[in-house]
Amino acid sequence: MIPFTYQYKGETIESLFAISVDKGDVRIKVKLTTDLWFTIAPFGFTAPGEKIIWIQSNKEGEIVQPHELVQAIGEGIEATGWEK
Numbered sequence: 001m002i003p004f005t006y007q008y009k010g011e012t013i014e015s016l017f018a019i020s021v022d023k024g025d026v027r028i029k030v031k032l033t034t035d036l037w038f039t040i041a042p043f044g045f046t047a048p049g050e051k052i053i054w055i056q057s058n059k060e061g062e063i064v065q066p067h068e069l070v071q072a073i074g075e076g077i078e079a080t081g082w083e084k
Contacts, residue, residue: 001031006076008069017077027057028082030073038062040070052078 001016016031028040039057046053054074056065 002080002082004076004080006072008072015073015076017082019082028074028077030077032065036063038065040074042074 001018003014003016005012005014007013013033015033018029020027020029026041029037030040031037039059039062040054041057043053043055045051052074054070055067056062056070058064
């Protein structure tokens with residue numbers, strides 16, 4: 001597990017993530033403060049800023065999270081340099 005922080009609704013939150021590859025696609029399992037785990041994935045890039053768009057990879061049994069939360073978590077993971 002890799003520790004990281006993210007900003008959401010004006011709060012800085014500490015969490016954990018783990019990276020895996022599923023059929024060639026990156027999947028990142030993330031822990032919420034409630035001990036709930038869910039999976040996100042980079043989807044594509046915005047233009048012109050080339051910001052990564054993050055989506056929830058809806059695995060069976062996972063609660064669907066708000067997109068703003070998924071994006072905030074993804075940006076926090078990006079700040080760790082995970083893709084290097």
